Amino acid sequence: MADPSSYRPRPGEIPDSPGVYKFRDDHRRVIYVGKAKSLRQRLASYFQDVANLHPRTATMVTTAASVEWTVVSTEVEALQLEYTWIKEFDPRFNVKYRDDKSYPYLAVTLDEEFPRVQVMRGAKRKGVRYFGPYGHAWAIRETVDLMLRVFPVRTCSAGVLRNHQQKGRPCLLGYIGKCSAPCVGRVTSEEHRELAEEFCDFMAGRTGAYIRRLEKRMTEAAEEMEYERAARLRDDIEALRRALEKSAVVLADATDADLIAVAEDELEAAVQIFHVRGGRVRGQRGWVTDKVEAVDTAGLVEHALQQLYGEERGEAVPKEVLVPALPEEAAAVSQWLGERRGSLVSLRIPRRGDKKDLMETVQRNAQQALVLHKTKRASDLTTRSRALEEIAEALDLDSAPLRIECFDISHLQGEDVVASMVVFEDGLPRKSEYRRFQIKTFSGQDDVRSMHEVISRRFRRYLAEKDRTGEWIGADTPGEADTTAGPPSGPAAPEGAPGAVARALQDEGRPKRFAYPPQLVVVDGGQPQVAAARRALDELGIDDVAVCGLAKRLEEVWLPDQDDPVVLPRSSEGLYLLQRVRDTAHDFAIRYQRSKRTKRIRTSPLDAVHGLGETRKQTLIKHFGSIKRLRQATIEQICEVPGVGRKTAEAVVTALAQAAPAAPAVNTATGEIIEENDGGST
Numbered sequence: 001m002a003d004p005s006s007y008r009p010r011p012g013e014i015p016d017s018p019g020v021y022k023f024r025d026d027h028r029r030v031i032y033v034g035k036a037k038s039l040r041q042r043l044a045s046y047f048q049d050v051a052n053l054h055p056r057t058a059t060m061v062t063t064a065a066s067v068e069w070t071v072v073s074t075e076v077e078a079l080q081l082e083y084t085w086i087k088e089f090d091p092r093f094n095v096k097y098r099d100d101k102s103y104p105y106l107a108v109t110l111d112e113e114f115p116r117v118q119v120m121r122g123a124k125r126k127g128v129r130y131f132g133p134y135g136h137a138w139a140i141r142e143t144v145d146l147m148l149r150v151f152p153v154r155t156c157s158a159g160v161l162r163n164h165q166q167k168g169r170p171c172l173l174g175y176i177g178k179c180s181a182p183c184v185g186r187v188t189s190e191e192h193r194e195l196a197e198e199f200c201d202f203m204a205g206r207t208g209a210y211i212r213r214l215e216k217r218m219t220e221a222a223e224e225m226e227y228e229r230a231a232r233l234r235d236d237i238e239a240l241r242r243a244l245e246k247s248a249v250v251l252a253d254a255t256d257a258d259l260i261a262v263a264e265d266e267l268e269a270a271v272q273i274f275h276v277r278g279g280r281v282r283g284q285r286g287w288v289t290d291k292v293e294a295v296d297t298a299g300l301v302e303h304a305l306q307q308l309y310g311e312e313r314g315e316a317v318p319k320e321v322l323v324p325a326l327p328e329e330a331a332a333v334s335q336w337l338g339e340r341r342g343s344l345v346s347l348r349i350p351r352r353g354d355k356k357d358l359m360e361t362v363q364r365n366a367q368q369a370l371v372l373h374k375t376k377r378a379s380d381l382t383t384r385s386r387a388l389e390e391i392a393e394a395l396d397l398d399s400a401p402l403r404i405e406c407f408d409i410s411h412l413q414g415e416d417v418v419a420s421m422v423v424f425e426d427g428l429p430r431k432s433e434y435r436r437f438q439i440k441t442f443s444g445q446d447d448v449r450s451m452h453e454v455i456s457r458r459f460r461r462y463l464a465e466k467d468r469t470g471e472w473i474g475a476d477t478p479g480e481a482d483t484t485a486g487p488p489s490g491p492a493a494p495e496g497a498p499g500a501v502a503r504a505l506q507d508e509g510r511p512k513r514f515a516y517p518p519q520l521v522v523v524d525g526g527q528p529q530v531a532a533a534r535r536a537l538d539e540l541g542i543d544d545v546a547v548c549g550l551a552k553r554l555e556e557v558w559l560p561d562q563d564d565p566v567v568l569p570r571s572s573e574g575l576y577l578l579q580r581v582r583d584t585a586h587d588f589a590i591r592y593q594r595s596k597r598t599k600r601i602r603t604s605p606l607d608a609v610h611g612l613g614e615t616r617k618q619t620l621i622k623h624f625g626s627i628k629r630l631r632q633a634t635i636e637q638i639c640e641v642p643g644v645g646r647k648t649a650e651a652v653v654t655a656l657a658q659a660a661p662a663a664p665a666v667n668t669a670t671g672e673i674i675e676e677n678d679g680g681s682t
Helices: 039-047 055-063 075-089 137-147 158-167 189-203 208-223 227-245 297-309 330-341 353-394 447-468 500-504 527-539 573-600 614-624 627-632 635-639 646-658
Strands: 019-024 030-036 066-071 105-108 117-120 129-131 257-264 268-277 280-290 320-322 346-348 403-412 415-425 435-438 520-524 546-551 556-558
Touching (some): 019 039, 105 189, 117 137, 129 189, 189 208, 257 353, 280 297, 330 346, 447 520, 447 527, 520 573, 546 573
Parallel strands (some): 403 520, 520 546
16 A cells, blocks of 8 residues: 555646646556646645545555646546546546446448448447437337338348349348338439438438428328328328337427436446437436546536547537536536537536426436346345455465456467467456467467466566556657656646647557556466466566466366365355356457468368358268369269259369369368367366
């Protein structure tokens, strides 16, 4: 535990101007990022008597070993840089909202020749129009099914589209009128795109004008005695109204707004967001966070706005954002939102009327989400803590291993030898720090030498990064001010320095990928692999990292220099956590090994035969022994293979004749099923 006075900047060093500051621990890991209108006043508040600080703030300043700052021109710049650094460094003492689930969106792929309507999850991509998020994927499919009658936009995958283009006939949706069938040329790409854009306009809330236009066309059709067309338009209008009824009107003035509510207690907070478009609730989502820093409702709202709109542009940011409390720098946040939208954004607290009533509904949802989360998490926290304590007791460690790294070796009969490293912190996977290695010094099935190599490489990098800690790189261009403050004696950029945010992101003093040591190294294997890992650490002079191995055969835990394994009960939470860590490393290594093998393996000439599946390919290769002998066979000889008719035999002969004679076979040319060896068993 560090004394904050040991790294407190000297008087007069901190500028009295807007900026962003970072606290780092003794491993140079960023543990907290904050912004301030006045860096001098804000940082001074951290270096008072620790007894007067909030308990979480006191924990942070005693964990830190140094503080740095970057001066920027405006508060908006500070807000943007703070958001960028929180995303980059993932500091442990900053509020980080966790989605309680992966929310589905209704997406329209306007970047394709024939735009597609589909359910989409995960990261957003350019050229795709998103609506939502929705609570359930079935709600999206229900809405789309109703609207396809009016907007028959493509919903099939790219593979299905190509297949029907080749066949020259549409799918079932094309026959029943729920797809305009661009695959067979019923509509041009321009007409289909116009349909997709009308669909987007309707989903964006411009519903009234479109329905009125359909009603006018229906009346005109009836007057002209085209009763069948009028009936179809009537059914289209009814379908659209049924779709609209699924989202009730909550704001009568057709407002586009997002409503954000916060429910909190001393330890955790839940945030709920309702997305209202055209006066109707179009989506809902929720986040939960641990209050690892001393933050009030206004601070939670600011963090929620950063996470919600940090990656958004244009109409994804609404004209109005309603919140329960305004952030400390409300004007700067509103300006930041306006820059992302491209026009003015109103950030305010609803005081009366429909918006206040709807905010109360959102608040009730947030409160229920917090209660549900606490109910679920109670057992999870207890279980993870018990698992770490059981591991510490079984391995005779001084304290619970808060950071665990696990290594696994994978290869295919000695080829493409690779290794994986996965990281668990506080019993949870930290995927951003997973690493993978390609074994360089040799190839073969010697898993022990591979384990020694990968452990040596990982901790050599750690020692190298540790030696570089504290080095500060100045500006590359003579006379250019360095915008990143170093240790307390380091320079700070003058107020208003141009490009402060951009240059601050080039900070070369940050820890690299292997800068943080684990308390426990787990290897997938038994006594030989454990001995190799311990030998690698001893050769580097590292004696403060524990090592163990988990063997698959009996799930035994092996320790260095011990002839007998440690056997944990099958019901042990500690054993379950070690198994989860080991299995994660195994899967990560297998995926990497497969990706390397896929790049190395060349395509078989039989892949060009239409309708020839994997089973019959294997049967042909088994029957003749190799692609070379199959190429020499006649059509009659190929027809003798069970399941192969004359038409298929002719196609095989044609494909092999067109392929280059020297084309090598795939790994499965022998017809044998090769088991993958993960290299982790005894």
